[in-house]
Amino acid sequence: MGKQRIITTCTRDCPNACGLVASVEDGRLVRLVGDPDHPLTNGIACHKTVKYIDRVYSPERITHPMLRRHGRWERATWNEALDLIAKRIRRIVEESGPEAILYYQGYGERTALKLLHRYFFNLLGGVTTLRGSLCGGAGQGAQNLDFGERVSHDPLDHRNSRSMVLWARNPASTNISLVPIIRDIRKRGGSVIVIDPAHTRSAALADHHIRPKPGHDGYLAMAAAKLILSAGAEDREFINHFSEGYEQFRAILDRHGVAELCAMAGVSTADAVILANTLMAQKPTSILLGWGLHRYENAHHLIRAVDALGAVSGNIGVAGGGVSQGFEEYGPFDQHYWGDTLNPPRRTLLIARVGEELLNATDPKIRMIFVTAANPLCMAPNTAKVTEAFDSAEFVVYSGHFMDDTADHAQVFLPATTFLEEDDVTASYGHNYVGPVNRVIEPVGECRSEFRMFHELAARFPFADRFRRSEEEWLHDLCAPIWAMGCDLPALRRGAFRLDAPMVPYVDKNFPTPSGKFRFMNEFTPSELPRHDPEFPYRLLTIAPHGSICSERTMADHAPLPEIVLNTGEAAENGMIDNDLVLVRSPVGQVRARLKVDPDQRPDVAVAERGGWTKAGHGLNLLTRDMVSAVGQGTPFYETAVAITPCPQEGVMGARILVVRHSPHAPGGVFCKELERLGAILTTVSPLEGDALPQTPDGHEGLVVLGGPQHAFDDEASPHFVPLMRLMREFDAAGRPVAGICLGCQLLARAYGGRTWTMDGLEFGFITHRATTAGMADRVIGSVLPLPPLMEFHEDSFDLPEGAELLVAGDSCVNQCFRVGSNAYGFQFHLEVDSRIADHWITGFRNGEFGNYAVYAEQFGEEFFVAIRERLPVLVAESEAWCRKVVAAWAAAL
Numbered sequence: 001m002g003k004q005r006i007i008t009t010c011t012r013d014c015p016n017a018c019g020l021v022a023s024v025e026d027g028r029l030v031r032l033v034g035d036p037d038h039p040l041t042n043g044i045a046c047h048k049t050v051k052y053i054d055r056v057y058s059p060e061r062i063t064h065p066m067l068r069r070h071g072r073w074e075r076a077t078w079n080e081a082l083d084l085i086a087k088r089i090r091r092i093v094e095e096s097g098p099e100a101i102l103y104y105q106g107y108g109e110r111t112a113l114k115l116l117h118r119y120f121f122n123l124l125g126g127v128t129t130l131r132g133s134l135c136g137g138a139g140q141g142a143q144n145l146d147f148g149e150r151v152s153h154d155p156l157d158h159r160n161s162r163s164m165v166l167w168a169r170n171p172a173s174t175n176i177s178l179v180p181i182i183r184d185i186r187k188r189g190g191s192v193i194v195i196d197p198a199h200t201r202s203a204a205l206a207d208h209h210i211r212p213k214p215g216h217d218g219y220l221a222m223a224a225a226k227l228i229l230s231a232g233a234e235d236r237e238f239i240n241h242f243s244e245g246y247e248q249f250r251a252i253l254d255r256h257g258v259a260e261l262c263a264m265a266g267v268s269t270a271d272a273v274i275l276a277n278t279l280m281a282q283k284p285t286s287i288l289l290g291w292g293l294h295r296y297e298n299a300h301h302l303i304r305a306v307d308a309l310g311a312v313s314g315n316i317g318v319a320g321g322g323v324s325q326g327f328e329e330y331g332p333f334d335q336h337y338w339g340d341t342l343n344p345p346r347r348t349l350l351i352a353r354v355g356e357e358l359l360n361a362t363d364p365k366i367r368m369i370f371v372t373a374a375n376p377l378c379m380a381p382n383t384a385k386v387t388e389a390f391d392s393a394e395f396v397v398y399s400g401h402f403m404d405d406t407a408d409h410a411q412v413f414l415p416a417t418t419f420l421e422e423d424d425v426t427a428s429y430g431h432n433y434v435g436p437v438n439r440v441i442e443p444v445g446e447c448r449s450e451f452r453m454f455h456e457l458a459a460r461f462p463f464a465d466r467f468r469r470s471e472e473e474w475l476h477d478l479c480a481p482i483w484a485m486g487c488d489l490p491a492l493r494r495g496a497f498r499l500d501a502p503m504v505p506y507v508d509k510n511f512p513t514p515s516g517k518f519r520f521m522n523e524f525t526p527s528e529l530p531r532h533d534p535e536f537p538y539r540l541l542t543i544a545p546h547g548s549i550c551s552e553r554t555m556a557d558h559a560p561l562p563e564i565v566l567n568t569g570e571a572a573e574n575g576m577i578d579n580d581l582v583l584v585r586s587p588v589g590q591v592r593a594r595l596k597v598d599p600d601q602r603p604d605v606a607v608a609e610r611g612g613w614t615k616a617g618h619g620l621n622l623l624t625r626d627m628v629s630a631v632g633q634g635t636p637f638y639e640t641a642v643a644i645t646p647c648p649q650e651g652v653m654g655a656r657i658l659v660v661r662h663s664p665h666a667p668g669g670v671f672c673k674e675l676e677r678l679g680a681i682l683t684t685v686s687p688l689e690g691d692a693l694p695q696t697p698d699g700h701e702g703l704v705v706l707g708g709p710q711h712a713f714d715d716e717a718s719p720h721f722v723p724l725m726r727l728m729r730e731f732d733a734a735g736r737p738v739a740g741i742c743l744g745c746q747l748l749a750r751a752y753g754g755r756t757w758t759m760d761g762l763e764f765g766f767i768t769h770r771a772t773t774a775g776m777a778d779r780v781i782g783s784v785l786p787l788p789p790l791m792e793f794h795e796d797s798f799d800l801p802e803g804a805e806l807l808v809a810g811d812s813c814v815n816q817c818f819r820v821g822s823n824a825y826g827f828q829f830h831l832e833v834d835s836r837i838a839d840h841w842i843t844g845f846r847n848g849e850f851g852n853y854a855v856y857a858e859q860f861g862e863e864f865f866v867a868i869r870e871r872l873p874v875l876v877a878e879s880e881a882w883c884r885k886v887v888a889a890w891a892a893a894l
Contacts, residue, residue, distance in 0.1 A: 002026070007035060007495060008438045010049060011109045011419040012549045015326065015430020016177050018045045019496055022420065022440040029053055029420060029441050038496050040155060040431050046176040048549055056418055056444060059839035060554045060873045061401050063445025066413035073403075073413070073874045078446065078456070081412055086460035088395050089124065092367050098125035099347045100364040102393075104354075105130070106374020108550070110329045111424040111437060112478040113451045113471065115337050117372055120454045122339030123463040126346040128366065132633030134351055134379065135291050136429075138299035139325050141632025145300070146307040146519050148512035151505035152324035153286060155181070155431050160320030163190045163282035165275070167217070167306060169290025172201035173546040175430060178288075179205065191278050195220065196292060198541045198607045199565075199600040208274050211602050213266030214539040214638055215296040215530040218305035220272060223261035225305075225312045226253050227276035235314030238518075242317075242509040248522035249308055264526070266602075279313040284320035292543065295638035298528040300631035304521035311518055317506040329429040332499055334480050352628040352635040355385030359392060368395045372416075372450055375551040377405035378611070381635060382588055382626040383619050399450055402554060403877040405614045415447040422449045423471055425479055425492060432501040434482055436493045445870070528630070532604075536586060536641035538566070542610035542620050551611045555880060556836045558616035560676035562608055564593040566644060570603040571595065574645070581647045581654075581679050586640050589622035592647060592677065606642055615881075617677045653679035655894040658700040660693070660724060661686045662708025662743055665840065665850070669832035670880050671704065671741065674887040680894075687720035693727060701894050703731045705744030707830065709851060711796055712746035712756040725751035728824065737893045738824035745817075745826035746798045752820050754801035759813065762856035763792040764845065765868055766875045769816050769829070775807035778819060779892075784885040788878035790829035793841055795853070797828070823893045831883040835876045842868060 004024040009017055019038025023031035032053055034045035055061070065081035066073045076084075092100050103121045105114075121127045133140075143150040158164065158181045171178040182192050182205050194206040195217065203209040212220050228234055229250075239246050262269045279285050287310050293302055307323050315321030349357040354376060358366055369390060380386045383405075390396060390409045398410035407413055419426075421444065424437035443449075451471060458467035475489060483489075487497040511518050530539065544550075548557070564584055566576070576582060580595040584606070593608065601607060612618020624640045647653050657680045659668055672682055683700070685691040688708075694700070705728065710718050728751045731738050740748035746756045766789035775781040787808065797813050800806055801820055808817035808829075816828045833841075841850075846865050848854035868875075 006438055006440045007436060008420065008440055009426050009435030009496070010045070011111050011424070011426045011437055012552070013107050014549055015175050015428060016041060016046070017426060017428035017430060017433070017435055018049065018177065019435055020045060020049065024440060027441060029056060035495075038433075039498065040433055041177045044177050044180070048547065051548075052418075052420070055401070055552065056420055058402070058554055058835070059869070060403065060556065060835040060876065061444065062403060062413055062415045062873050063447055064415060064870060065446065066874065068411045072878070075871070078448070081414060082457050082460065085397055085412060086457060088368060093125065096364040096367060098127045100367045101127040102349065102358070102366050102369045103127050103129050104369055104371045104374055104376060106372065106376070107134070108373030109419065111419075111426045112333050112475055113424050114373070115330070115333060115335065115478060116467070116474065117450065117454055119337055119339040120458055120467065122342045123458070123466060124461070126343030128347045128349060128361070130351040130354065131348040132351045132628065132635070134635045136294050136326055137632035137634030138296070138629035139289060139294040139303050139632065139634070141629075141634070142300035142303035143307060143323075143325060145631070146304055146521070147506065150325060151502065152327055153322040153505065154501070154503045157319060157322075157503050158286045159184065161185055161190070161284055161286040162188075162320065163192065163278050163285045165193045165195060165278070165285060165287045166202060166206065167195045167287060167289050168292030169288050170196070170200040170202045170543065172205060174544045190282055193275060193278060195275075197539070197602050197605050198292070198543055199598055200543060201546060203600070209600075210267055210271045210275065213602075214541065214605060215302070216265045217293060218302040218524065219261045219265035220267055220275070221302075221305035221309040222253055223258045223265065223272040224276040224279065225309045226258050226261065227272060228280060228312055229253070231276075231280060233280045234312045238311060238314060238316060238509070243311060243518040243520055244515050245520035245522045249520035252521070252524045279309070279315070283314060284318050285313065285315050286321060287315065287323045289323065289325040292541070292638070294629070294634050295636055296530060296629070297627055297636040297639050298525070298630050299634065299636070300629070301521070301524055301528070305524070308520050311520065316518060317504065317509050319504050322505065326429045327431065329427045332427045332434055332482050333478050337478055350628055350633060352381065352633065353626040354380050355382050355389040356626055358389035359385070366393055368397070369393045370397045371406055371410075372399045375400070375404050375406045377409060378551045378613055378619065378621065381621055381624040381637060383614055383621040384589055385626060399453065403873055404551060405619070408615060414453055415445065416453070417443045417447045417449045421447065425475055425482075432499045433496040434492065434499060435496045438493060530639060533641050536643050538604060538606040538642050538644060539638060540586065540623060540640045540642045541605055541607045542624070542637055543607060545609040545611045548611060551613065553611065553613065554835060555613070555616055555877070556834045558612060558618055559594075560617070560673045561592055561594045562612050562618040562620065563596050564644065565596045565598050565601055565607040567601040567603040568597040568599040571597045576644070576646055582644050583647045584623060584642050584644050586623040586625070586642045588625055591619060591622055592617065592679070595644070606644055647679055651678070652891045652894050655680045655701040655891070656699060657682050657702045657704060658694065659684040660703070660705045660744070662688060662706055662710060665709075665844070666707040666742070667837065668704065668706060669834050669837050670883045671739070671832035671887055674884045675891060678888065678891060680891070687724070688718065693720055693723055697727065697731045697734050697736055700736070702736055702891070703728060703738045705738070705740045705747060706832075707742030707744060709853070710743060711758065712743055712750055712798070721747060729821075732821035732824040735822055737890060739890055740824075740826045741832055742794055742828060742830055745828045746796055748820065748824055748826040749798040749801050749804070749818070752801035752804065754804070755799040756796055757798070759795055759797050761859065762795045762853065763813050764856070764860065765792060765864070766790060766871070766879070767792050767810065767829070769808050769810045772806050772809055774805040775817070778805070778807050780825060780886060780889040781807045781817065783889045784882060788882050789875055790831055790879055791833045791838060792829050793845070794828065795856070825890060831879065831886060833876065834880060835872070838872060838876055842872070
């Protein structure tokens, strides 16, 4: 197949929609970089793009359909999966009507062909769908009030700006193509101001960082407007001829002086002066609103105040100015293909309160949920309630890539392609270009595009003929508005096309409001703004992650705990320092986190990156309240207040665990990560790399001995074995728990008199074992039954030492897990493996990279390696979940 260079466009939930160049060698994607010919992104692509190659080929990626049978995932054919879905749809529609089905369409991808998903459900008769937004609903609603319709300046117009205000916007992490424009403004002598209660990476891009009290930005905007008015620098022509409601707005300003407004905003008067002076002296100024400003119940007050400031300062309808927020990513497509006119209006549920609304839905009750491009059990507010709601449905279908939080609660998993395996067209909510989505590689495994999924699902219903068209035929019609602007599909396949949209909106000062004029805010209700609660003193700001897009992660990507950032002084006053383990509580839930301190953070905020999986201990939406904004049906994530305290010193919390590592190829994996998540403090030593073993257990409450390629009986090659076995006995004698894994298990057996020896062959792969009678009664193993298949990689075994109890037995190798002494456990299987460890072992073993084990590789045929790779995501997910339970039970003795 050779080498190929293919142009495509990123379709992820990001305003950039970067043009990309993919390099493919022999059918495999090897490089992904920015397209230098893209008119806006101009060769720029964020580091998340490079990581996307790892996502495509991740060992955790599900690449064939899965059905949950008897509580466990089993592989299925596409026909089995689609037949089952069609059967359940027909039964539910016949018994309860189509509105007993919820179609949950997320924002993970918003391309032309994705419109057809809802078209399928409308052909079905019209199901329950969602309304509102998790992101920008409040802002769009507010700007529609002021401008008649939200229309933003083209990002290329920001090159005409003499200054820029980034209001609750963090382009360093979420809008990378804006960064060169920011730097150019400063290079030309202009000022850049970041206004954000959170101290983000974008603060380093700015001349000034103003940090208002969360949800009180409107007071800052009004203070700056008053300063401009008092200086006589307002745009009087715009106010007199092109606006309405100015007198009411002026009356709102006159309620308070500048100093009072600044105090209410939580900023200094100097901050307001800097903002006002910039707007007066360095016009035109582009004011860019970020999603952080939308995340309050009454966000419309804040945004309308900023819109008014843009009007007063003379930045509306001028090149290089504007109050810009976003674009309509579905705007360029023919939206009648949603199919919403095919049926009478159907029931909708507020996405901001989807858990509560699902639970309260009656007549009919929601019986089936179909999810695409979303992970609601991670990203929607009040995770506990959303989980309860999903579990109340009898049938959940999930289309995705990984066994994430939502997949864990589904009955059918449909493996979707990524944008790199599809043909489509995408627009952007960050600029005016549409881009080609050109297939870069063939779908991995049996993954299918969602277009093909719905195409084949439709074939099982009487309306099949209305859906049965090729991708190209559908794109011809879906993109008709784009073709009418002078483009065609072959041309678009070659590169991005700019839509016929204004570079500078409202340059004629004609607004699509009833009066044709800009509307100043005419009401402002301070009592509706966030209030301080002494029980929960910190406003939780869950900002966009820097290293990933929303919840697009794998289990292996997660650190043991999420990080939460507090002001350095605030933390110290409450007895906390950097890297402490803390408990974060809100009125609806709690999570553990690792504390990071920052002297530049406001003392009344707690900042954390959103998107981490709940199952990995990172579920910050366990804390957030399910509310809806007063305007725009947005989601007020930032209305959540939290308390942060040191984790109570009980159980595992603060326990010091000694970890003995024998090989860089055999790290502590899930076992050690879970200990850290529970609050243990780990000290890892590697004797074969020169680290000394402690002489006694003093200073440690537990011991974990990991695996390695060494023979447990070879003291000459590993002279630390003798003192290590003594240490294992001493820990146990002191009542301190011991865990030995693989080699560590064999050493534990030998420490108590058992013989270790080399087997006739190698035991490798995920193998099913059985609990013994003693295991069923054991406090650890008995509490975590049933056993999943568990990873094996060993050529040595052992005799059970006298006094030990066998807890888990295998067929080819009988002794798999035992307990000896007071609280010492040996695990022959590798319960600690995560996807990266397992992938590394499988690849290395297959390729003969592991020394002595190379001789065994030829005993395992290629079919074995193909089969284990196909099953690996589910095998690892089951093993990880089981390991976490084992760790909790084992650590209970600490």
